[in-house]
Amino acid sequence: MSAIRLLVLGAVRQHGRAHGYQVRNDLEYWGAHEWSNTKPGSIYHALKQMAKQGVLHAHEVAPSAAGGPPRTEYEVTEAGRQEYFRLLREALAAYDQKTDVLSAAIGFMVDLPRAEVLALLRERMAKLALWRSSVTEYYTPEGGPESLGHIGEIMHMWVHSADAEAEWTRGLIARIEGGAYSFAGEGGDPFVGVLADGQENPYAARQDA
Amino acid sequence: MSAIRLLVLGAVRQHGRAHGYQVRNDLEYWGAHEWSNTKPGSIYHALKQMAKQGVLHAHEVAPSAAGGPPRTEYEVTEAGRQEYFRLLREALAAYDQKTDVLSAAIGFMVDLPRAEVLALLRERMAKLALWRSSVTEYYTPEGGPESLGHIGEIMHMWVHSADAEAEWTRGLIARIEGGAYSFAGEGGDPFVGVLADGQENPYAARQDA
């Protein structure tokens, strides 16, 4: 699974109703173009595809208010809401060394209740541990790790990064348990990571690293 | 850049001459299907594409020795050799949080001289440090990290994983400096990542080099 469906669904959802350029701008505002494949083409493709699949509803809309071709606005349907939460839960719980998917999921995690996020993150921890042991067991030949030659460095790297991710996840769990952030159903003001109409995007046109 | 061109080039190179199924099998033997996109379709596509680009040379070859349709054998051209080393150097030096590309590059690193690998890894370290500081500086708003809300967790994760990768890279550099492994031009037996000791040879039909 790539991160784009989750990102686009989440962006449209936060606006209630959004056109492609708005989504594109939000993703840029989140810095998503740096850590995921959110080129214009991918975004417009995802919007159309999801509209075709009934996950989004496309409103035929008047010419744009400020230049450019007429724009289509999209809205998340009930099926889309379910798909969104399915993707979000999956991304939080699954370990697949895809940084982009996890980043997107962290960005949206507060749409779920605190207890569920904790459960999903613990599931991730369990899967991480499973994968780690499968690497160490499966790739350790009888003659000790030395006999693998430099190939052993690959496994070494995986184990190292799995450990790092576990450590970070443990920290996140602790912070959430400790009351950090405001989750669904907790009445706090929901953190809105979108640009309001006419708001300047401070992250647009920035230098690439 | 995806890892597939590097993997396919490296696989063909190790055989001298190889057909698609052989490449596919090698990659599976390396476990590459678990950490990179090496589905059959991608492999055959990459072979054809690279043949079209003159990076590989396609021999029209007799029907297979053991069932199935006739097979095409490929050989790395001089342009391909250069492309291979270009990709390999780039993969070792560039930091782009793509685990699959790095894994492939580690697997092939011994095709380069020891000193060059060390230089490339140090370059990677430098880029990692640069990226890390761009994250911490750029994404830290004036009001302190708290004002980012849970979005700060994404940066936190990035920094954490960048640190982990730097640590692993440092270790690798130390091991290589300490004389580990046998690199190009060092006269040691080149590590052939195709067959393990006592393991059944799935490539019985392969040409002797």
Place this chain on the structure above:
DNA sequence: GCCCAGCTACTCAAATTTGACTAATGGAGG
């Protein structure tokens, strides 16, 4: 003597992703 499962080797359509391009508008500067 035959059937079927499984291996070998590759093909193909559909979906996705990329990178470059188009086209309309409004405002700054001359």
Place this chain on the structure above:
DNA sequence: CCTCCATTAGTCAAATTTGAGTAGCTGGGC
């Protein structure tokens, strides 16, 4: 009032990736 050009909004062809086949042969069991 006219030209340039940045911004807005999106399109399109080409490349790549995915997932699901196809088709020839072999060997083992009954």
